Amino acid sequence: MSSTLHLKKNLYDTCFQFIENRLLTVQKTINEIQESLTSETKSSAGDKHETGRAMLQLEREKAGNQLSEIVKVKEALSKISVEKTSPTIGLGSVVYTTKANYYIAISAGELTVDKENFYAISPNTPIGKLLFGKGVGDAVLFRDLTFEVKKVV
Incomplete structure (x- = not known):
């Protein structure tokens, strides 16, 4: 493997790992929120209960948006070919x-x-x-x- 190809592959792999780590973090957050929502349902009733659920719903929505962004970034990364070289700067350069x-x-x-x-x-x-x-x-x-x-x- 040429040193150029080796470098591009290492950079790509490092970016891929960066995205995977972000994905795992957000999925963990979503799971924790889901668990909290489930336990919140089983606990007390009243205004405090409704406020807690609403806050958790907002957190879940925010985490869902982050997850969607990460998926878009992962798709963009998947379009890069490490073998491709070009004299002009483009995706993957x-x-x-x-x-x-x-x-x-x-x-x-x-x-x-x-x-x-x-x-x-x-x-x-x-x-x-x-x-x-x-x-x-x-x-x-x-x-x-x-x-x-x-x-x-």
């Missing part, structure tokens, strides 16, 4: 610039892979939109900072 290194995939924050730091960003982020479609030698202006694309894999 690893981008080296004079300021920082980026992995155009999902917003997962700073990742360290093979002793190098990368920012996993979504193509929908402000910096992702600026980088998308650019190539080696192109300059990008972001927040009064100009940097140049050095390498795209």
Whole structure:
């Protein structure tokens, strides 16, 4: 396996694990809320009971929305092919610039892979939109900072 393919696979796997961890956390929260709702039903009646149920219902709805977002992000990640390389920046590109290194995939924050730091960003982020479609030698202006694309894999 080439070092480029190895790097892209490691970045992809790290992003995948990031999403899986978020998914597990939200599913655990939903299960806990469901358990609380079930036990709330068995306990006292009255206004306090109704308020508690309403709060739990809101929490469950919020967790459900988070779950739906995570599923969308996971779908976006699944569209990336680690084997594909292109001279222009697109989904799945690893981008080296004079300021920082980026992995155009999902917003997962700073990742360290093979002793190098990368920012996993979504193509929908402000910096992702600026980088998308650019190539080696192109300059990008972001927040009064100009940097140049050095390498795209």
